[in-house]
Amino acid sequence: MFATEEVAELASNPWIYDNIWLIPALPAASFVLILFFGKRLPYKGAEIGVTAVLAGFVLALIATFTWIGDIEGVEEGEGEGEHALAADIQLAAEEGAEGGHGAARGAPIVNETEWFGIGTDANQVTLGTAGAEEAVAEESAGRGEGFSIPIGTLVDGQSVMLLFVVTFISSLVHIYSTDYVDGDRRYTHYFAFLSLFTASMLFMVLASSTLQLIVGWELVGVCSFVLIGHWWEEKPNSDAAVKAFLTNRVGDIGLLVGMSILYFAADRSFSIPRINEMAVSGAIGKSTLTIAAVCLMAAVMSKSGQFILHTWLPDAMAGPTPVSALIHAATMVVAGVYLIGRLYPVFYVGFGISGGTLNLMAFLGGLTTVGGGLLAFVQRDIKKVLAYSTVSQLGYMVLALGVGAYTAGMFHLFTHAFFKACLFLGAGSVSHACHHSFDMKADMGGLRKYMPKTFWTFIIGTAALAGIPPLAGFWSKDEILVGAGVFPGTGGNGTFTIPFIFGMITAGLTAAYMTRAVWLTFFGEYRGHAHPHESGPRITTPLIILAFMAVVVGFLNMPTGFVDTLGLPSGWAHRFEEWVEPSGIASFVGADNGFTHAEPSLLLAILASAVALLSGFIVWRYYQALYAKDPKATEYTDGIASNNALAAAGHRVLEEKYYLDHLYTDVVAGGTKGPVARLAYWLNQNVLDGIVDGAAKLSVAVGRFAYRFIDQGVVDRAVDSSGLSALASGGFLRRIQTGQVREYAALMFGAAAVLAAVFIFAV
């Protein structure tokens, strides 16, 4: 689409910033085109979707490089004449970035135009005719009665990062889908909504106002509903779709309330930079921010699968696997984390993260990360293992943001996207080979021999997820643990002991449950009845690309100490931080709010990796011992869970998913629907029926009256008399109708004579 010369030219030109709206517009247009013309095209509309998303990816790439170029350019400009300054800036960024560096580096670029106005134009026109002075007075009074809502794009480090991730993952998912859902009965429909899903997420990412963010947020929810319920003919699938949608609605209430609070608190403004600025400067009171942040947390909990609203996420596995990859890696679930990052000052100030020890966000994240990790142990379904792993990792991100490690949270979002997409697409490839089953215990095992490409990419994804150095997950997870500020010598924004412990537990859990999943799927003997085979190139190529990314993206944010030890150029350290941090928190980094970056610790990195490796090793030994006993076994029949009552109870709690689904369906829904139904029945019998009966009786009485007096008296009489009068006049007129032509002629001539007389004498 764009020649390389153009790219080079654009690097100095912010054309892409002004036209960044094209990135969501392309897949949105593709949605409409596929819907209308898809079925008639040779590839059933898939070609439009793939082209549009790839074009969007190219544009996102241009935007990314433009943004990076801008930031590097600013740095070089500042460091003119003295090379040491570039390193100084990094140092300053690490140590809290006091001074004006933060403000000088790429501030958010906002492009807005009026979306719709309420009473603005119309008011001014009418007032203008009445008197121009009044109009001016109205305008100078500010918001007066009318106000306008802008729509626009907000380009900063965070949104550019997400643009890259979303378009990248979405492109691969589109390509993968052309093979995976090939021959599906709603193939065209599937691609249309895949495009719309991507467009909605991109629209949300680029939102410059909270209102726009809400619109994008809801669009993402609708698309996930459609795609999760793609095979809606089977009841569990449509149930899962409805569950996802309704659970999200619960959180949406929090979103609407929170955004409304911020709107009024920020002096009636939806603008995200403005809200952030006011939150930092203290223009909005701390208690207001706290309430708003708690409300927004509800939205984050539902969208990003945090305890206790995470239950929809594993059920969402009912959708096609590429959709799961898209939902879990790039769209939908990261929307909640993105929302926190977008309005980070609100949360930071509202929850008092600076110097704190525990807050709602960090605690919820910690709870989610451990709770999700534990649930991943008892799943038979490979996709559900990955789903709970996503829940757990999202908890990690929220935890990171909760302890003030903004960059670490965003970095984990970034790295997680690649290896989680890799794992999901790998799981899809496995199921493609095993008769579309996802049951690890019944239909898998020993698959490494049959599908080596899928196996190796899955292993890389697993290692990255488990945080094995030097893969991507290691760097981001380490940064989060460092950010908790508990470990000696790390600094950080406070001392978040409990979240830190949660994080360490999860580091071990992740490695353990992923080892279990890998063993059950790829090692041991094959237990299924299909003939497993490696998938085609349209499935394996995305896997290889994603595995490659899962290896390399972690190096984007290496700590300074590591870079120095290896003797790499010092400019290689903390690249991600440099690029992404000048974002919604640009003004924030420079401001004196106690926001600091934690100091990395080599000891902590070794410790966390050791925990991960050790727990993975234990699980490995467990399954090796099992294999030695019986090659086809998947669990000990006389293990601890069957012999020890306490362990059995614990296992049962996990299998029942902490009874949360029971709580929602039986206690909450069941408890309310009985009384509500009784009340509704009572109301129906006594109030509604009374009204209906009364209305019926009244209408009968009115009918009788109308029959007796109006119908019989007035209407019938009128009808009768009109008939009679017609008869009478007819009887008179028939005498004229003699049938004699000559008489007619006489009448005609007589009339002509009269007319002639009138002409002659009267005119």
Added chain:
Amino acid sequence: MFLNQFLFLAAALFCIGIYGVLARRNGVLVLMSIELILNSVNINLVAFGAYHGHIAGQVFALFVIAVAAAEVGVGLAIVLLIYRNRRSIDVAEANLLKG
């Protein structure tokens, strides 16, 4: 003076025609009376045309002659059919439309 004579002639013809239409019972004679009426009008048209030195009068007269020819054709056909059905062409007897 020049015009009046024509007008008197036309008026006389017109009155004879009307008398014929109203008084005669023979269908053919009624049609002939109608011809008289039309021709009286033709005389008027031509007379006024000559008086004003304008060709339009003669043109309209030609039109009327053409229409009269058609009218007589249709009228005679009707009279012929009435005769076939009733063995009589008395218009007073043809009163099927009597109310």
